[in-house]
Amino acid sequence: MLHQKLFFKDLLDHSSGKSRLSQKIEAKMMPRLLQIINQDDPVDSVSISASLRLNDQLNPSIYGEIKTDLSLRCQRCLGPLEWNETIEYSIDFIRQSDTQASQENMDCISISDEGIVLLDLLEDEILTSIPMSIMHKNIELCENIDKLSMFLGSSDEKTANKNKPFSDLSEIMGKDGN
């Protein structure tokens, strides 16, 4: 149902029948999302639960949860960053020809004769939920911190402390070599 093209009548039928579904979707099925995520990680997926029902205006609507298991790219260090989020969504549909009703409720998605693909809509929900500049919570979690702190203009003292374990290590290695 998620991948099929649905027309307004199909949405109406599914909503009248109170269709429910629960499905795990691989991220590679969502081309726009694929451009954002860290594509080296093949296990990226989202789990979608969806219920269709008629709303108060007897128009179709869909609601549910999207659980993401995605590897995004940290905007500070460009390293992988697990993004596990639960996105709640609720979308009302309306027939495009029904102009009067669409003026009353701007939150509706109007369905033209072209129909829609539900997965495209849910992909929109995911894309709008991803923070614009997603980063590791703490700079210590970032990759290549030493290189980064140079960019960020950290004090020499901090850099010196960071480098110390490595100088200790090279001393030890030097002794082992002898």
Ligand SMILES: [Zn+2]
């Ligand atoms: Zn980072």
